[in-house]
Amino acid sequence: MTTTAQRRFPSPFDVEAPPGADDWRRLYPYYYLFSEERREFEEEQFWFFDGMHNPEPVYPFDTIMPESWWVLLNQFLTRVWMVPPTLGIDQRIVNGYLYVSPTSISDPAEIEARVPHFLQRAGDYYENWDEIYDNWIAKAEDCIERLRAITFPPLQEMEPIETVTSRRGTTTAWDLIASYNRLLENMHEMACYHFELNMLGYGAFMTFSDFCKQAFPGIPDQSIAKMVGGVDILFFRPDDELRKLARLALELDLAGAITSNEDPDAALAAIAAAPNGDKWRQAFEAAQEPWFWFSTGPGYCHQHRAWIDDLTVPFSAMRGYIEKLQRGERIDRPLDQILAERERIAGEYSELLPSDDDRQAFGQVLELARKVYPFVENHNFYVEHWHHSIFWNKVRDVGGVFEAYGFLEASEDIFYLHRYEVSQALYDMLTGWATTNPARSAYWRDEVQTRKQIMAKLRQWAPPPALGKPPEAVTEAATVMLWGITTEMVEQWLGAQDGGQGSDNGDLQGFAASPGVAEGPARVITAVDQLDEVRSGEILVCPITAPSWAPVFSRINGAVSDIGGIMSHAAIVSREYGLPAVVGTGFGTKQIHNGQRLRVDGNTGVVTVLPSEA
Amino acid sequence: MTAATHIRWFQDCGALASAEVGGKCAGLGELILAGVDVPPGFAVTTAAHEEFLQAHDLRRHEAELLGAIDYEDVAAVAAASAKLRTLVQGSQLPAGTVSAVEAAYGELCQQAGSDTVPVAVRSSAVAEDLAGASFAGQLETYLWVEGSEAILEHIRRCWGGFFTAEALSYRHRQGVADQLLMSVGVQRMVRARTAGVMFTLNPVNGDRSKVVIESTWGLGEPLVSGEVDPDRFTVDKVTLQVLGRSIGAKQIEHRPDPERRQVVVAEVDAERRAAASLSDAEALELARLGKAIERKFGGPQDIEWAVDGDGSEIVVLQARSETVWSRRERRPAVEKKASALEYVLADLLNR
Secondary structure, three states: OOOOOOOOOOOOHHOOOOOOOOHHHHHHOHHOOOOHHHHHHHHEEEEEEOOOOOOOOOOOHHHHHHHHHHHHHHHHHHHHHHOOOOEEEEEEEEEEEEEEEEEEEHHHHHHHHHHHHHHHHHHHHHOOHHHHHHHHHHHHHHHHHHHHHOOOOOOOOOOOHHHOOOOOOOOOHHHHHHHHHHHHHHHHHHHHHHHHHHHHHHHHHHHHHHHHHOOOOOOOHHHHHHHOOOOOOHHHHHHHHHHHHHHHHHHHHOOHHHOOOOOOOOOOHHHOOOHHHHHHHHHHHHHHHHOOOOEEOOOOOOOOOOOOOOHHHHHHHHHHHHHHOOOOOOOOOOOOHHHHHHHHHHHHHHHHHHHHHHHHHHHHHHHHHHHHHHHHHHHHHHHHHHHHHHHHHHHHHHHHHHHHHOOOOHHHHHHHHOOOHHHHHHHHHHHHHHHHOOOOHHHHHHHHHHHHHHHHHHHHOOOOOOOEEOOOOOOOHHHHHOOOOOOHHHHHHHHHHOOOOOOOOOOOEOOOEOOOEEEEEEEEOHHHHHHHHHHOOEEEOOOOOOOOHHHHHHHEEEEEEOOOOOOOOOHHHHHOOOOEEOOOOHHHHHHHOOEEEEEEOOOOEEEEEEEOOO | OOOOHHHHHHOOOOHHHHHHHHHHHHHHHHHHOOOOOOOOEEOHHHHHHHHHHHOHHHHHHHHHHHHOOOOOHHHHHHHHHHOEEEEHHOOOOOHHHHHHHHHHHHHHHHHHOOOOEEEEEEEEEEEHHHOOOOOOOOOOEEEEEOOOOHHHHHHHHHHHHHOOOOOOHHHHHHOOOOOEEEEEEEEEOEEEEEEEEOOOOOOOOOOOOOEEEEEEEEOOHHHHHOOOEEEEEEEEOOOEEEEEEEEOOOOOOEEEEEEEEEEEEEOOHHHHHHHHOOOOHHHHHHHHHHHHHHHHOOEEEEEEEEEEEOOEEEEEEEEEOOOOHHOOOOOOOOOOOOOOOHHHHHHHHOO
């Protein structure tokens, strides 16, 4: 039998471009590409497809997201906290898709040398966590406030008279350059805050998780998460607001306006025309800031719009809540139950430990995990939803300036340019504006067209799950916990590559993310705009879910995702909704078809396609 | 002697009564006191046994037959055994015992709404008196016994169980005194759809956060004796979730057959072999029950249970302390550290 170490995934150097996309490398900066001079190193690394954050080919501008963590997350691991065994998580792009590669230090002496630094540095943060987290919220909110203040004035034929009367000396051209630079800086600043705390947060959680697994072999991940999880989680707030609005609509006799209009604009118009419409409208407006800055995706990609920009999801959810309320059903999350369960579970496991020393240790690691957990749960709202949704809109504003000047055909075209290419294009446009001579807008218009064609081809390519040399065992914390990649999964990929199937009987194995067993017809959703196809009682099958999908969670019987570990959004949301879920199945959206009857076992992590009812 | 001293209903058989009703019946009494569903029944007491021995001067016969015996002489032991058992089984029970058993059985029948409710007749030795000699697996249980006459006969058979050749040799080896007494349990027969054993810890690694259940179709006898590969369920004791489920081959079943009025041994067909003999909901109910019994009795338990009849009423047939892991010293789960930070570091280094 060959071992994992001897078998290999394809070399990244042997991956061929899909037909018609030979020139894909022009979309990305040189440092993102596999290259001959790093070949020896690169071929010996394990690279896995990061479908969790970037299921689609990455738009050139959108590389700002993975690029931000490439430096900013890694620096915290390797240069700030000096996490003893961890080297960084590297990245490359292949045919438009993002691959990542975690590495660890193997030399014991090198690890040992980092220990005292880690204890000093991480110790300081853990010790002062609550205060640091309070400050963190203030920093994050301030960063968002400054982001909102960034504006991109249009280039005009003649500078506004205020440029003269204010004697400010600076101009629209300077404003655009400065604002764009500030926009990029602001994004990187938020990324710093993001990674300032999240690796320490995950580390503390992981410690508690590993403790439990050692003491209680086979303990479900969800039990571990339940002992730590809070109830006052920000990313449930947007959905809570919708429940309130649904109730208010019923109180004000406006339910019909919402339930009978699928189009949000039509619903809003019907409400405006109704006697109590103003009152509801006020509540609706008040709920939007900040709670509708809630991305319909994980927030890493510009195409995932926030609720505030696309009211389809919130209105569809409100329709569901109103109908439930009309049937006399409860629509609240059982918060008191969740909290009582958390204490009961932790208490009972503690009692089952062998010794008082163990109980003391359990108490210590649980306390730390609970201390860090509000950040772990809430940072998504501040960072990915609130901040990033505004950020993407600001980028659109820059695109709008290009469009208005006639430099780009459409504001959205800006996403086909890398952020540093935008700097060039901006300067190019300004030279044209300032000299009144032609700028090279045709260069970028042609380039955007070429890139659109290439990306369309790249979208049809199926990225292999991994490249390069498989690890003997997957141990790196983030890889397991965030990406949900395990040694078994790597084995399975190798098996599939050797011509085998995912499993013999057609069952899909993933992580048991949320307990319970459910059956129902499958609804395969690959993009957020298909969400309104989801019908009551169906099993949602998706590549990855975002928290803002929560409203459909009140309608479905169970959830299955291709990607994600136990700490992924799908898992957390499912647990909160008491919905059986299996995450990280790998192939769910590819193997399952709409309408097939599924059995989702959230206790064992198995998804079974049931024989059709003849 | 009054009826009350010839028999005792299980609900009156607490641990204090164990000298009178033996270990097995006392255990059932404790379960009933703890609120657990146990099939109803009564113990024929050691006092009734004593009265029987005296009525027929059986101790003297025993002393005569065994006094000069050479225990190495297998044929001689077998001959003495046969004589003693014939004697026991051929002797009439004293009238007081007969009427007490008849009356109690009548009540069981009345409860069940049947003239001849089938019962199991079980030996319940006074294990505490045997100085570690448990007679494990040697004393008999008779299934599907109907009518007073048959019950009285099987009570004598149970008592005769002290005189099987194996029991005689065993007593000799263990140096057990001859003043042995045995109570006999008479218990309404469980019409088990499914039965099995449950441990309130993981018997593989001693993990106390799990309940492990083995189950098979029909009565639990072939599972206990190892004749079948049972289904196995692992349940989390805290969250009460089924964590693992494996389907065993369940080759045969011991099935109570009301028409033939006996327990039949039958092959299990392919479809039922492949099916789980216990639903997840039943596994969870069992685990809940196991957890409650463990809490009541103050330690990990080894429990025999059955799913009774057409419904899914779970009854417990026996609960005793788990002996393997409970007697070991429990090793600490983690190496003790000074602070949470030290645990984080250790976790990072040990991954």
